[in-house]
Amino acid sequence: MTQIVEPNRRDLFKIAGGGVVIFFGLKPLAEAVAQDWPRYPSDFHAYLAIGADGRVTVFSGKIEMGQGVLTSQAQMAAEELGVPLSSVDMVLGDTARCPWDMGTFGSLTTRMFGPHLRTAAAMARGVLLELAATRLDAPVNRLRAKDGVIAVIGAPGRMVSYAALSRQARIARGLDKAPPLHTPSEFTVMGRSAKRLDGVEKVTGAAKYAADIRLPGMLYARILRPPQHDATLKRVDTAAAEKLAGIVVVHKKDLIAVLHADPEVASVALSRIVTEWDQPASTLDQDTIFAHIEAAAKDVQVLQSKGDVTRTRAARAFDVTFHKGYVAHAPIEPHAALAEVKGGHATIWASTQTPFPTRDEIARALNFKPEAVRVITPYVGGGFGGKSRSIQAIEAARLAQVTGKPVQVEWTRADEFYNDTFDPAAVVKIRSGLTDANRIAYWDYEVFAAGGRAAEIFYDIPNLRVRSAGGMSYEGAAARKGLHPFGVGPWRAPGANMNIFAVESQIDTLAAAAHADPMAFRMAHLSDPRMRRVLRSCADAFGWKPAAGPSGRGVGMALSSDAGSYVATMAEVKVDKQSGKVHVERITCAIDMGVVVNPEGARMQTEGCLTMGLGYTFAEELRFKGGRILDSNFDTYHLPRFSSLPKMIETVLVKNDALAPQGCGEPAITTTGAVIANAVFDACGARLTRLPMTPERVRAALLAQGT
C-alpha cells in the first residue's frame, strides 16, 4: 500500500530535480532496514529522483575519496531500482541536496548506509510499479520491472518506461512497507565488476577537487602556523608582509593569515611575517614516547575476559612488548577548501570526509544557523581518516567572512604534517604461555593508546584477558589529554593495525615455540568456520607448504577480523642480512566481506590496503621533539613507492553470499605489519617487535638473536 506523506522539506523537488522523488521518514525505513545505526534523522530526505528523461539521481551524504563508493552506491541503487548502471547519476556529500550523514569512515558506506540506499531504491521500484499498474491496467503482481521499463508479464507491448511514468506526475512518496531487496541470486548489477564511474573524469583532468574550484574575485590564503603545538605567540609583526601590493592580512584571535589573488604572493607575504614564540622544551620524541604512553594511558577497559590469566603454572611463558610510532595520513591532496560568505549564507567546497559535521562546525564558527551553511564535497584526493576533521574549511569560512571575498585555503604539505591527526604511537604488552601439549594456556593482553579495535581474540584460549588503556584515538581531546604531544585521530582501521601486528606476531612466536607449522597451529586454536575457510582459501592461492618457522623460506601469515570482514594474508620476503633490507616478493590476501557489491572495486581496495600498509610496516614513523613536528615533506617521511612494492599482490574474494555486505576499505590493511614480521622471522629467525621495521631495526634484531 502506498502512503502519501507531505514532505516537510518543501523544496524537495527543487533540490531533487522533479519527476518521481523517493524520500523516507525514519519510521518506515528503520523498520525496513535491519540495522538502525548510524541513526539517520527523522525528517524526510530525498534519496533518489527519477527525471522526465528516465535518468536516476541518487543523493548520498557519503563522499568519494578513492574508495569507489560513487560506483558501488550507484550499483546498489541500479540493482534495486531495476535500471542500467549507466542511467544513474550520483550527487555526493552536498549538505543542501543529500540526506544527512555522519561521515565517510569506518568501512561503513556499504555496510551501514547501503541497506538504507537499497531500501529506498526498492521503495522507488514499488512506487513505480503501482503507478504502472494504474497506467497499464494490470495488477502489480503481473508486472516486471527491468532496465527502466515496466512490462506486463506475458503481454508483449504492454509496457511503460520509468521516464514516461515520471513525466506523468510530479510525485513524492514513501511506502509504509518496502518491497524485499534483491537476493544475490537475483543480482544483475550488484555482485558484478563495474568500471568506475569517475574514470573518464579522473584520467582527463576533468575531475574537480576542492582546490580546483574557482570563483571570481577569490583570494588564496596562507596561514601562519606555530613552530610547535604547545607554542604561544609572544610577538607578531606583519608590516613587511603588508607592503606587498594587493595583500590582505587577517589577524583574528588565533587565526593569522595573508591573502592574495596570486597564491605565490601570499606565500611570499607569509615568509615576511616576523614572529616570536614561547616554545616549551620537551624530552618526548619517537623513542621516549613509549614509556610516557605506558605511564599516561589511564582509563583501563576490559574488552574480553575468560578463565583466569593468573593460572600460569605448568606453562612456558612468552612475554613480549610491541611498539609502533606515529603515522601520518599523508593523502597526496592536502586539506583544501573554498568558502564564499554572502547575504547571510555560506557555501564551502571542502575536501572532507564529514560534510555534515563540518557544516555544523562552520556554522558555529560563523555564528550562523546550520541551514545557512552549505558544504559541497567535490572529489576528495585521499582521506584515510585524516579528513574526518576539516579545520581548513573552518579557516576558509572565517577568512571569507572577514574579508567579504571568496577564500581558498589549501594547506601546504608542511601544514598538512603539522595539522595531521596522526595514528597514535602505541604499546602492546602480552603475557602468554604454552602448555606441555603446545596449546595456548593463557593470554593476557594490554594495549596502550591505540584503542581496542581488533584486539579481541578469535582463537580458542581458555584463560584470556584483553584490556585497552588510554581510549580510542578518536575519542576526543579530553580522553587524550596529556597522552600525545599533538593531535591524533582515526587512521585507516584505527588501532587495528597495531593490535593485529601484536596479536598475530605473538601467535607466530607461540607456533615457533611449539615447533608447529604456523597454519596448523592457528587451525588447532580456531573453531570459527568462517575464519578457517578464509585461512584455507589464502593458503590454497598462495601455495602454503607446512613447516615450522623459521624455515628459511621467508613466508608468513596473519589473520584478522575487522569491520565485519575476515582476512587471511600470506607473504614471501627476502631479507638482506647485511643491510637489514627486506624485499617483499609477493602477497596473497583472502577476504570474506559477505556479499561483494563490486568485485573489481573490492580487489582495488584490498590491494590499496596492503600497499599502504607496507608504508607503516617498513618506513613510516613521524619524527618529533615534543610538540614540534620534524617531518614536513616526503623527503624525510617516506611513503611506499613503486620500487618498494612486491611484483604481485593477489586478492582472493572468498564467496559468502549468505552474509550482508561488510567492510572493505580497511580490513586488509590490518594484516600487513604482522604478515611481514612473520615472514621476516621465517626468513632469518629475527623477531621484530617495533613498527616500522626499518633496516636498522632488522639488523639489530638479527644481532640480538646472534645470527
Added chain:
Amino acid sequence: MSHAIRFNLNGNPVSLPAGNNRTLLWALRTDTGVTGPKYGCGEGLCGACTVLVDGKPVRSCSFPLNDVVGKNVTTIEGLAKKGVLHPLQQAFIDHGAFQCGYCTSGMLLTAYALLQENPHPSRDDIVTGLDHNLCRCGAHQRIVAAVQTAARQAGGRP
C-alpha cells in the same frame, strides 16, 4: 611592469603576466583554468604537478614560468585528442589504475613521456620511470599493468 610570458598550452597560444619569479604550477592553476596538474608537495617530491614541456616531463611546482617562453606545455587536459582518450588513459580506466585520482595526471604524463623515450619498456623500466611519483592510495600495481597494456596496444608507438 610585468611583461607577458607567451607559450602554447595544450596547443593553444596563451600569454600570462610574468610577475615576480612565478612558478609554472601556480600560474597554470591560477590564471588558465587548467587544474589537472595538482599540488602535492611543492618541492619536486611527489610528481602530482607533472606537465610536459616540449614533450619532457617536468615538475611544474619547481619550474619557473619564465622557462616556458615559446615552448609547448601539455597538461593532462591536452592528452586526449578530439575527445578520444589516449591509449594510456583508456588503459588506466580498464585496469582501474587510480583510486582518488589525485596522482593520476602526474602518473599519466610521466608514463606518456616514458613511452615516448622507450616504447617497449620492461616492468623494471616502468617501475624505475615512475618511482618518483607518489600514490598514497596504493594503485601502483594497476598503474604498472596499465602502462604495460598501453605499450603493447600502441605497438611501441605512444
